[in-house]
Amino acid sequence: xxxxxxxxxxxxxxxxxxxxxxxxxxxxxxxxxxxxxxxxxxxxxxxxxxxxxxxxxxxxxxxxxxxxxxxxxxxxxxxxxxxxxxxxxxxxxxxxxxxxxxxxxxxxxxxxxxxxxxxxxxxxxxxxxxxxxxxxxxxxxxxxxxxxxxxxxxxxxxxxxxxxxxxxxxxxxxxxxxxxxxxxxxxxxxxxxxxxxxxxxxxxxxxxxxxxxxxxxxxxxxxxxxxxxxxxxxxxxxxxxxxxxxxxxxxxxxxxxxxxxx
Ligand SMILES: Nc1ncnc2c1ncn2[C@@H]1O[C@H](COP(=O)(O)OP(=O)(O)O)[C@@H](O)[C@H]1O
Ligand SMILES: [Mg+2]
Numbered sequence: 001x002x003x004x005x006x007x008x009x010x011x012x013x014x015x016x017x018x019x020x021x022x023x024x025x026x027x028x029x030x031x032x033x034x035x036x037x038x039x040x041x042x043x044x045x046x047x048x049x050x051x052x053x054x055x056x057x058x059x060x061x062x063x064x065x066x067x068x069x070x071x072x073x074x075x076x077x078x079x080x081x082x083x084x085x086x087x088x089x090x091x092x093x094x095x096x097x098x099x100x101x102x103x104x105x106x107x108x109x110x111x112x113x114x115x116x117x118x119x120x121x122x123x124x125x126x127x128x129x130x131x132x133x134x135x136x137x138x139x140x141x142x143x144x145x146x147x148x149x150x151x152x153x154x155x156x157x158x159x160x161x162x163x164x165x166x167x168x169x170x171x172x173x174x175x176x177x178x179x180x181x182x183x184x185x186x187x188x189x190x191x192x193x194x195x196x197x198x199x200x201x202x203x204x205x206x207x208x209x210x211x212x213x214x215x216x217x218x219x220x221x222x223x224x225x226x227x228x229x230x231x232x233x234x235x236x237x238x239x240x241x242x243x244x245x246x247x248x249x250x251x252x253x254x255x256x257x258x259x260x261x262x
Contacts, residue, residue, distance in 0.1 A: 006161055006193035007033040007056060011065035014048065014055050022063060025051045026219040029065070031212070033195065035160075038187055040204035041197045042251060043214030043222075044259035049197045052214075053163045056195065057085050069161060077161070084159035088166040090146040092138040098125065099134040102153045124152040127186055144175040151183070155190065164196045168203070177239075180206055184235065201248045201255075202239050205230065213251065215258030222258045225251070 009031040015024040026048035033039050043049050054060040055067055058074035069077035077083050084105075092101045102121040125131045128148040138146055147167055154162060168176040180203060187194055198204050204211045208227050215222035230237045230244055237244055 004035040005032045006035045006037065006070060007031065007195070008068045008071075009065065012055075012062060012067050013064035014051050014060060015063050016060075024063065024218070026214070029221055031221065033193060035070075036191050036193055038184075038194045038196065038207060038209045040208030040211045041195060041214065042199075042201065042204050042211055042255060043219075044216045044255060047214045047216035047258070048219035049214060050165050051219075053085070053165050053195060053197060056161065057083050057163055081157045082160045084154035084157045084162055086147075086150050086154045086162065086164045086167045088169050090138070090143075090150040092146055092149055094138050097135050097137055098130065098141070098149050101138065101149055102156050105153060105157055119156070121152070121156065124156045125149075127155065127189070128152045128182065142175075144171050144179060147171065147179065148182070151186070155186065155192075158190075159192060162192045162194045164194060166197050166199060169199060176200075176203065183207065188235075201251045202244070204251070205244055205247055206237060206239055209235075211251065213254050213258065217259075223254055 009029045012026070012029040012031070013024055014026045015022050017023075029052070041049050041052070051060065055062055056069060056074055058078040067074060070082060074083070093104065096104065099121045102124055103119045106119050122131055122134060125134050128151055130145060130148050130152065133141065133145065138149070141149065151167070168179050171179065184207065196207055205227055210227055211225045212221065213223040213225065214220065225247070227247070230241075230247060
């Protein structure tokens with residue numbers, strides 16, 4: 001793990017307001033994500049993966065403990081546009097072209113942003129391989145292309161932290177594999193710290209430098225697994241290699257254990 005930390009959680013608990021008082025979702029999370037690290041996150045449905053990303057993005061207040069982004073509060077990090085989010089659905093505006101969708105975040109809430117960013121939509125569209133479609137509208141794109149627009153839109157803010165919540169979950173496997181490779185290339189070029197939630201064990205192994213496994217009932221950290229030994233000198237691994245399959249089987253067992261506990 002690189003020396004400087006991008007995200008640090010200590011004794012962090014997160015949850016929501018319920019009818020009978022606050023409902024805790026994740027408890028006692030201790031986590032250090034290094035600057036420039038690619039961390040993948042696995043866990044059973046409802047264990048709090050999205051909740052964790054929301055807290056980093058300052059979309060949810062912390063209940064207990066401490067959470068910092070580059071040594072600052074999530075709110076401070078958000079106001080200087082250090083954090084960007086990519087969701088499972090691309091959520092593009094249908095009446096705006098691809099290029100106009102990419103520049104959107106720079107036109108929204110501009111007053112509260114302390115770090116100005118020059119709009120370079122074509123640069124970011126080029127990086128995700130879509131510059132030839134800049135003048136199209138979202139309905140003229142495939143699901144994979146729409147998701148690449150969403151990634152370009154997030155990158156355009158030049159975030160230090162990119163939060164990705166099952167961004168490729170709705171795509172077919174071939175498209176997903178291709179976008180995995182594109183994302184790794186983009187990650188290397190930008191040096192961003194990435195937190196990437198997925199349901200796919202193989203995707204978690206292929207993309208991550210480490211994988212964080214969360215357990216449910218109660219939501220908590222179950223394990224952190226270093227994936228570096230699986231990667232070649234360029235940071236890639238073969239999905240079908242024996243090592244990868246063994247790690248996948250190990251992760252599958254952890255996920256089974258973590259979804260049963262009460
Ligand atoms: N806005 C909300 N209000 C109340 N409870 C919520 C809200 N969002 C999520 N939850 C609850 O928090 C738990 C974790 O949700 P989530 O983080 O979305 O899980 P995951 O992403 O791991 O599937 C679930 O039990 C879910 O019902
Ligand atoms: Mg989720």
